[in-house]
Every structure is written in C-alpha cells, then in structure tokens.
Amino acid sequence: MIAAPASGQGKTSVTCGLARLHARAGRRVQVFKCGPDFLDPQWLALASGQPVDNLDLWINGEADLRTRLCHASESNEVILIEGVMGLFDGEPSAADLAQMLGVPVLAVVDASAMAQTFGALVHGLRHYQGGLKWAGALANRVTSDGHAHALQASVTAGHEDPLHAGWLGALRWDAAFALPERHLGLTAASELPDATARLDAMADALALTPLGQLDFVEWQRWAVRFDMPAEAPPETPKLLAGRTVAVAQDAAFCFIYPANLATLGALGARVMAFSPLADHALPPCDAVWLPGGYPELHVESLARLQRTRHGLAAHVAAGKPLWAECGGMMPLFEGLTLGDGRRHPMWSLLPGEVTMQPRLAALGSQQWDTPHGALRGHSFHYSTVDTSHPPAAQTQPARRFGRPEAVYRHGALQASYFHAWFASSPKATAHLFLPEAA
Template sequence: MRRIPQILIGASASGGGKTTFTTGLLRLLRDRGLTVQPYKCGPDYIDTKYHEMASGRVSVNLDSWLASEEHLKQIYAKYASDADVCVTEGVMGLFDGFEGMRGSSASIAALLGIPVVLMVDARSTAYTVAAILYGFKHFYPAIRIAGAVFNQVASERHFSFLCQACEDVGVECFGYLPRLKELEVPSRHLGLTLDATYRFDEFAGKVAAAIGQSVDVDRLLRSCSSFVASVEERQKAGSMAVPSVGEQSNLETIALASVEEQQKTGSMAVPSVVEQPKAGSMAVLPSVGEQSKSETIASASVKEVPNEEARCPKAGRMRIAVARDAAFNFIYRENLARLEEWGTVTFFSPMADEALPEADFVYLPGGYPEFFLESLANNESLKSGLRAYVEAGGHMLAECGGMMYLCDSIRGMDGKDYPMVGLLHQQATMEDMKLRLGYRTIRAGGQIWKGHEFHYSSVSPGQPPASIAVATDARGNTVDTPLYRYKNLIAGYTHLYWGGSDLMKLWEV
C-alpha cells in the first residue's frame, strides 16, 4: 500500500461549487508538477471532460448503479497506481443517491476510504454553517470529513465568521473561494469546440490562482493523506484493505470516531451503518466469456437474425472503429478500455473523415450532434459508408447522439431539417426541448444491462425497428426507452456501461 493524498469533494447540494473547486485544484496540482488522477462520482460525462482538460489525465466515473463495488475498487486502484494525488468530484449533495443514500458520493467515500472535503456555499450566511458542518460530521460515521472550503465568500470579515463556526464544531477550515463572476463554471452545454476549450482552460487557470491565494492546499493534502492499495494487492487480497461501506477503518490516517465516542460528545444518534444495497440486489453484469443465467425473454425481432450471423467476432482479434470528435465524445473510460482489450481501436470523425475505417465493430457514442448538424449532413461519403456497413451485416452500437445521427434527419434548434444517415426511419428533433434523465436497467433476451439516459432531444413517430428490450428506472418503473435493432445495428438513447461485462453478448439475445 501507498500513502497519498486522496480527496472526495462533496457539498450539500448541486451548484455548491464542487466542479469549480475540483477544476481549480486539479490545475493547481498539475502546475506544481504532481501527477493527479481525477474521478467523478456518478454517470456524468461533462465534468470528466473538465477534469481531463484541467489535469491532463483522463477522468474515471465511479458509479455504484452502473458497476459492482468490486469493479469500482479495481478501477480506483488501477488509475491511482501512478498518481501522486487522487481527486474525486462528488455528485449532487453528499448523501444524495438513486434511492436514499444508495449510490451517493458518501457511499463511494466509505467504500473506497476517501476523506471528504466539503464545499460549503456561504452566500447570505455566516455562523449558521456551524449547524450544517456539525450535521455532516456526525450523520454518517463511516466517512471522515477532513475539513471544509467555503465558496462565495464576500470578504475577509465574512470568512472570519465561517472560521469560527468550523472551530466550534471541530471541523478543519482549509480556506475559501471569493465571490467573483469569473469563477463561475462556463456553460455545460457548449461542446468541445476550440473556442469552448480555450474558455475553459482560461477558467481553470483563474480558479487555480484563486485557490493558491486563499486555500491552504498543503494542509488540505496532509489532512487527506490515506492508504491506497495497488492493483496487485487488490487482486491478491480479493478485496482492498480499505473499509467497505459501514465498516470502521483501522488505519490511523482515517481515524473515524466510534459510535460510542460520538454519543459521549452529544452527536446525533445515527446508526453507524446506513443501509446499503444487499448483495445480489443489483444485477451483476456478465463478465467476458460468461453466459447469462437469466431466463431468455422472447423477442420476435431477434428471431429474424440467425444466431451465428448475429454474433460479433471473437474478442482479441477485432477491428473496432469508434466515432470521436466534437460531435461525438461521450465515452466512459472503462468502456473504451474494454474495447481496447477486445481488439485494435481506431477513431474516426463523422464530421471530417470521408471513409469509415475497416472494422468488425463500430461504436457511435453520444455527444453534441445538434451543434454540428451542417457538417454532419454534408459529409455524404461517411454517411454512405455507415449505411453500407450496416446493410452488409456489420455490427454497430449507437447511443443517444449516435442514435440521433442514424435517423432520417435531425431538426435543429433553428427549425431546419438536416438529412442524416437514414438507417432508423424517424426524425430526431431539438424542438420543444425537455430534459429526460435517469438510470436505466435494460432487459434484453435474458440479459441485464445498466445505463444512464440524459438528453433534451426527442424522436418523432416514424417507422423505426421494434424495440428488443424492456427498460426500467432505478425504482423498477417501466420507462419508454426503446432499444432498436436493425440487422446487426443496435441503437437507443441509453448510454450503456460495459466496463465490467461482455458487450458482445448483446448481439446474442
């Protein structure tokens, strides 16, 4: 085991400054010459791109709905193996999960033994933050609140009141970010254009400078120093020597107070273990080479495709083409890692490339096609290549923006219709935009897949292929999220996570 600074940045709610502080801290540590590994709790694609631009390292999602606890431990150890510092950005409020605390940032902190630094929004408040900090400190004893950083601080005098609140409840105060317009995160719905990248780079530098002036970063790093196992230690032990959810750590760097000690000091009578998902309650995705044990769900659509034709080439020998440009870039790092295990990955641009690379499998991820409709519509040669590939029986997965691209057309925010690939006979539209989001369980042919849906677009009634799956949300309610199949093309709005499973089994349903 190595002892390095590990930090999970949490808050009481969304909009509390987590992304701003994470971005600036990553940039500051990178500029100090440290190798800093970023992570993001939850399924968000956009914050991970901020992390990558700020740190120069790919950011990894940690999501206990999408993946098993053991898988999360493995990937955390893998990406931390050569890092000097690990920084994880939380999601929503610290204790907000898909059901109670399940899947929350706090549950990730407990699972991986990561000390928590709270970002506290200090707008229009002062000593009242003492009650907030006291509650966070004592609510869930399985995590350690290492300290706090205040956001939106109006003056040094304002900060002095906040410091007093920290001192009175025994929470370390590391510093603050001032109330400045220039420290507000640029719009999340920008896409990765050169202009947006420049604006974000400038923003990251400004936040890093502000942190350097008003946050005691060295003290923060010392306070958050804890042990992380190597990948080899994880594999050898079968389980990292870091407390699982609800366990007390015996590492002196974590030093969690026992329930009895907290009761003696007048803490809230909150049980030390907040109920977590029971073993087996969340479907474990089949690993490479394993057959699904669930009963087969009949699907007329699947019967049209003989099993031998439907099966993808064997892993290890595949030529894999992945769309990646400004329009398509919502790719989970572990999904890409799995593809790299299965064969040779070649990236291509639906906006700029004339020809589709030679491939046994094509992946069209989500992204921002709505911002690049003219470029996508005008690239007739690439659209023709995709049509020919699918019509010839080629295997393809298209998610969200990738699925939109395969429709007959996309109606843009300008009200114009832009012709697209035309493999799915329906129209995607950005008119009457309404956010649709949430976790999804996809049941197809006896297999269970986990994913996440997040989009503002919709599809108009047309003549798409029949759905081969039934989708439910995190609470088990059926949702109208189809998974289309045409020949060996599978497409839908859901972003699937296959970091711990064999994606190719989806073609065997």
Template sequence: MIIPLAHYKMFSHFSTSNKSQFLIGATSSGCGKTTLTIGLLRAIRKRGLQVQPFKCGPDYLDPKHHAIAAGKNAINLDSFLASAGHIKSLYSYYGQQADVCVTEGVMGLFDGYKDMQGSSAEIAGILDQPVILIINARSSAYSVAPILYGFKHFQPHIRIVGAIFNFVSSPTHYDYLRQACQDTGVEALGYLRKCQSIEIPSRHLGLSIDTEFCLDEFAEQVATEVEKTIDIQRLLEVTSQPFPQPAEESTEAISPASGLRISIAQDEAFNFIYAENIRSLKKLGQVTFFSPLQDTQLPPSDFVYLPGGYPEFYLQRLSANQEMRQSLLAYCQSGGHLLAECGGMMYLGEFIADAEGKKYPMCQYLPQAATMENMKLKLGYRKVICNGQEWRGHEFHYSRIVAGSVPSLPRTQVYNAQGTKVDTPIYSLNRTIASYIHFYWGEKTDFISMITGRT
C-alpha cells in the same frame, strides 16, 4: 436512512506508503464543486505532482474538464452502473501511478437515486475516502455551524476531514466561517472568494462547450485563486492515507482476445465515452477511432460504436459529409454490427431537425428522425433486462424521436432506478442496436460480445 459501517468492506491490501486522496462533497448542488475541483487539480499539477481525477456518477461533461485541468483522463465511479468491487478495482488501477487522487462528488454529499444509494457518500464509504466538504457561504456566516455539525455526525463512518467555503465576500467573512469550523470540530482549509471570473458559464446540457470558452485558461484562473486562499499543503496532509494495491489482473497488459476490428466515432460531435468502456473494448480486439465530421470512409470494421455527444451543434457539417454518411449506411445495410447511443442513434436516422425546425439529412438507415424542437429534458438511470440478462446505463437528452417505425429489441424491458418500467425503447434493425441509453459495460464485456455475436 442510516447505513451501518459493516455495509462497506475495506481494501484487503494496501501500499506501504501513503497517498493524498479525497472526495470533494457538497451540502447541495450549486456550491461550486466543479470549479473547486478544476482549480485544485491544476494547482496540484503545477506543484509537479501527478494527479488522477475521478467523478461520481454517470456524467460525461465534468470528466472532460478534469482531464484538461489535470492532464489525465478522468474516470467515472458510479454505484448504480457498477458493483462496489469494480469501483475499488477502477480506483486502485487508475490511481496507482498518481501522487494525488481527487474525486468530485455529485449533487449534495448524501443525495442518491434512493436515499444514499448512488450518492457521493456511498462512493466515499466504498473507497474509505476522506471527504472535503464545500459549502456555499453566500449570505451566511456562523449559521454554517449546525450544517457542519449535521454533515459530520449524520454518518460517522463518512469522514469529513475539512471544509472549504465558496462565495466568500472578505477575510472577515471567512473568520466567522472558520470559527464555526472550530466549534464543530471540522478543520477549515480555506475559501474561494466571490468572483464572477471563476464561475463556469451554463449551457443547456450542463457546462459550457462554447469554443470561445477556453477551459485551459479558466483552470489557470481558478488555480490562481485556489493558491491564494486555500491551504493546499494542509489539505494534502489531512487526506494522506494508505492507498489500495490494484488486483493482479488489473495490472496485466491488454492483449486482445480476438482479431475483432472495432471502430469508434470520436470527435467534437461524438465524445460521450467512458474511458473504461474503451479499455474493455481493447481487450476484445483492435480499436480504431474515426471522425464522422472529418473522415470520408469508415475504417474496416467488425463492430462500430457510435456514442452520444453533441451532433445538434454540428448538423451542417455532419450532413455535408455525404461520403461518411454513405459509408455508414452501406456498413449497416450489409449487416455490420453497430451500437448507437443517443446522438449516435440520431445520426443514423433520416434527419435531425434543429431547434427552429430546419431539417438536416443524416445517414438515413433508421426509418425515423430526431428533433431539437420544443426541447425537454429526459434523464435517469436505466436497467435493461434482455433475455434474462441485465445491463445498466443512463439517459440524458433534450431531443426526441419523430416519424419513426423501427422495431424494438425483442424480449426486453427497461426500468428506472426505482424499478418502475419506463418507455425508453431499444431499437433493433438488422445487426444495429440503437437507443437513447448510454450503456456502461466496463464490468461486463459480454454485453459487447452479445451485440457482436461473439460469445
């Protein structure tokens, strides 16, 4: 599907000076986007430059790695969860103080939930970002030429300004790849050599969160490789262009509109949180963070947010902290407003069973339980229609609910990105809303107002 240039509206106001900014796209998944992004973020930072990372799509894991490499929180840019106007606002607001803005794409450059919709290319088009294409050069040489040519010309308004190759075996191998670039009019900016020490280990939910895997050291390793074989200075030069000025309302200091006391679970077990969701909550009230692993009491709260994360890796500690479990149970039973997503919902149940079937008691508020037995991935974008209002999010989990009888939120339908109804329930008990869906409300704070009853 060819999308005309007119589909994208350019920013109307630009800063007087240029700024290096680019999107790292790939020909397919598995090319090494995340490894390259981590290395570039750290290498640019080591040059004394402030670098702001962004991530295409709803992913929570890559932004955590970006933050460690760059020293700044990464921001998700997702065209299913948010409008083009909101994406532009996020980009200009978070990028305004940085010297360089780096966006990591998702999957292949043109891969979306429907044709190009939701793709990295769509984000690049919305933001008018130049694209650096990373190509897996393993077992290939000059044959990358037609790949480069096709990607460059498929959507001419998506500006591919340079290419970087991964898994390159030798300088001679790179010479063939560089010749392919020259013959197709795409500038070769360097390569990463084939090196097992800069490959991120896998885990069942994506990139590793093993405590023995030190991402800070890994970022240093990749940055060292990047500095050896990638022309960073040239990359910054070819991607320099005027940066959009943030909208006036985006630059205003946050002033809570009410005295709403908002408590958010955040620790090793619960940390799947969009930065913009938190910023929008700070506009509604006073935000306090607490740890279900370490704290014994819930802070004084008018609204509690239990995000997703990795409760399955901390079952013994979560179960052993009976004081916190009792505190949350009492809050919910007394009619406190609470939103629980994915792992947060699992924590509110009677128990969580690990992969071997061992059961660990949890908060025992929701009359249902979750298990990691016979794990099977369920994922996808979700559109929720409730009482005529539309909310968006995504689902990504391996656990499943067992032995449950929690009522669903009335007058609610859930659809996937293609508009097909899906069987993802949204539970409603007293004033608790719980679901496997991770919601994005950075653009629509009335979602939280609806949950808290403060419209």
C-alpha cells in the same frame, strides 16, 4: 472526495483546481468522477493530465471500483473523487461511496447568499450520516473579507485551530476560472481555447486558502489504503481479437468513457477513430460505434455529410454491426427538429423523427438484459424519438419511478438512448460489435 450540498456549488471547479495545484507541484494525480458523467471528466482529465474513470456503486459494482482505485493507488500520490449532485442524493449516494471506501469528504458550499447559516449547513453535512470521515469545508463564491470571517467563525466557534475545526478556506468568485455551462452540463473543455488558463486561475486561487497551503506531509492525515477486492475480476475474453471497431470521435460525438475504450482493447479489438463532422470516409472496419454527444449543436454540418453517411449506410447494408447510443443514434433517423422548430434532414438509416425538448426528457441508471449478459449504464437526454419502428428490446430502470429506454434494431444496426458501461459485461459488449450469428 470533493462533495457539496447540491449541484452547482462548484465541485468541478474546486476538484480541477486541486488536481492542477498538485500536478503543477510535480505530483502524479488521478481523478475519478462519482456517477455517470461525460463532461466533468473532460475538465478533470485536463487538470490532472490523466484520463478520468467514473465510479458508481450500482453501475460499476463494488469489485470494479475497488479494482480501479487500487490500481490508481499503485502509481499516484493523490487521488481525488468528485462527488455527484448533493452529498446524500441518490441511492447509492456519494456519501455511501465515501463511507464504504473510508475516504474523507471535503464539502464545497456556495456561500454567496448566507453567513452564519454556513456553519449549520456544514455541521449537518458532517454529521447527517454516521461514520462519514470528514476533511473540512471550503466556502465558495465569497463576496468580501468580512463575509469570509463570518463564514469561518460559524464553523470554528469554540475551536482554537480552524483547520482542526474543518475550516479549509474561502474562494472569491472570479470570471477567470468560471466553467461555462449548457443544457447537458459544462461546456466541453476542448471547445474553450483558454481552458488551461481557467484551471490555472482556480489553482492559483486555491493556493491562497488554508487547503492550498497545506504541505504534502499534512495531506497525509487523509491517507487511505485501497486494496484489491477479495475476489479478483475474471479475465476479459478476447472475443473481438482481430476485429477493428471504428469509433466516431469529434465535437458532435464526444461522450466516451475511457473505460469503454479500455474494455474494447481488453476484448482484443483494434480501435480506430474517425470524425463524422469532418465527413471522413468510414475507415476499413468490422464494426462501428457512434457514441453520444451534441449532434444538435452541429445539425447543419451533419445534414450535409456525404462520405460518412454513405459509408455507414453501406456498412449496415453489408451486415456489419453498428452500435449507436443517444447522440450517436439521433442522426440515424430521418430528421432532427431543434427547439426553435427548424427541422433538418438526417441520415435515414432508421425511420422516424427526433425532436429536441425544452426540458430534460429522461435521466437515470438503466440495465439492458441482453442474451449475452446484463449491461448497466444510464440515460440522460433532452430529445425524444417518434418512430413506427418497434423496439427490439427495452432497458430496465434501476429506480422505481424510472422509465425504460427502447433499443432499436434494423439488420446489423442497434441503437438506443442507453449509454452502456462496457465493463459491466464485456461479453455483452463484444456482441454489440459482432455479427448476429457470432
């Protein structure tokens, strides 16, 4: 597990670099992301060449994540798990996940504004929670050779072998492998034409560190065995057999867990992609999923849509199910007002207005207790909705101080800021895409 004392330390860059380094050496690498996240996995998938699933003890449940790791271990030589926030942040934390699985932790620390205190920080990360396996520490954003020597000495004092002491090297900051950010996190990998070059630059930099120079035999010191859970997960019923689900997939609607598409497939659905940004006509389908994304970055294009908009309106008028979550819900209202105060007319499938906020409006794990089972997931958004339409239901926050999210229903249309993890309840998921009487 690649973890850190806080967000913004360089976990994603280092995880991508390690995945790229091993993949270039011809090894099969599977990467997972700890916690709910859509953007980091896009970079991790590009680096490893494989889709990236999320691991969250509360959202997935232990049996689900053990099953995913066991399957991954059967066909891969390297498994990397990128942590979330700080190593001990959250309940459960990345450290809790690492300890439960017996996975050793590599700490990435932004050392740009420290010297000997680096050793104290690493010592605290290593020993704060008893029973945590430790791989070592990597200093990030180091400014000079002298700086690197001081950082190394703070970790290795009294040890003849730096590697045994847990010193895995230092990385200089380099714009060549920087990953740009915006308000919801990293910029999507698909938006940068030089994304692969950035990953290669990070892999090249890691190759010069003690961590990057370990041969694969030396990596065996961190070997972990993943077994299937004692109770095998139940077989997914084919509740969507013979049904086609159209899924919006483009730069405006790109927050899609690969595991959610896999769940739809396991339910028997045929999945067809379409692009609202390209103003595609809605393909022949039985149900529609509008996933989250960045509608606010493409609001002018979305306001001009004709074929997609009219196709969705006709779909709902015909009584066919439409499930829209977060960014997929925002264009369904009458208007979307950006942070600069400009209002853009939207699709008017729901009454009300959406307004972008200067600060995060909601964040946290959520559970929706549907009539067909409990769906778990999360919310994370910078906009708010003002509507006269009463919610048909509300999610329940997992944390004591969290806020519930409204679930709106208008005929066959259901929408919420809630991002669902479909595998948490395949039966409840199926009923998002089935007529009400089904």
